[in-house]
């Protein structure tokens with residue numbers, strides 16, 4: 001499996017490629033990432049996986065310096081999925097040889113709500129690095145996990161509004177046997193927190209079942225879910241039902257069309273903040 005670190009080597013490795021499939025990551029790979037890579041491999045190739053911890057999407061108090069850099073392990077995991085994956089692992093100087101003063105600023109109506117309200121500027125950092133990676137990799141298809149649902153919507157909107165000729169594929173969330181969405185952050189959970197963690201997905205599943213069964217009082221359904229997980233010791237940032245395509249609250253008519261809806265949640269267990277969502 002080939003690993004390249006510079007834009008020049010990436011271009012050489014992709015010379016003549018017409019239908020590159022791209023899976024951007026920040027490394028510290030787990031089965032969730034590998035499922036995105038498998039999704040990419042099903043679409044043809046070559047498949048490029050980028051591994052780059054993007055400073056622009058971390059707030060000053062967040063853990064940029066402590067974010068695990070595990071390139072050798074990541075490469076071994078990718079090689080076990082396919083020897084044909086091309087890994088692009090640039091360093092900070094390669095990606096940001098000068099301060100990144102040109103940025104992609106997503107529509108605040110989409111990017112300043114939910115995760116964006118708790119992590120101001122996060123989606124500008126994500127959109128900027130993804131646009132830059134798209135410029136370097138020039139993919140025909142890019143795969144993003146639905147686990148980061150709002151990120152997927154921001155990228156879809158960016159590609160549409162900036163007329164980038166890239167098909168964005170949203171891949172289903174990989175889950176542990178007990179329902180917990182796979183995430184690098186799960187590794188921070190203490191044993192008793194790990195046992196509790198599936199309660200978030202369970203709360204979202206319950207919301208989905210209530211709405212599919214005809215529940216229409218969304219504020220009451222949301223409030224019941226918040227109270228339920230707060231009572232179990234979670235500090236809840238949000239549990240909410242939104243329209244899938246723009247993540248705004250649904251109208252009464254739209255509530256009657258559950259397949260347009262997604263339930264999203266973010267909550268902290270001890271020091272670890274988890275997010276999850278379920279398409280209804």
Ligand code: PAF
Pocket residue numbers: 024025026052054057126129130148151
């Ligand atoms: O989802 C992630 O891992 C990151 O936000 C991404 C898309 C690789 C951009 O840094």
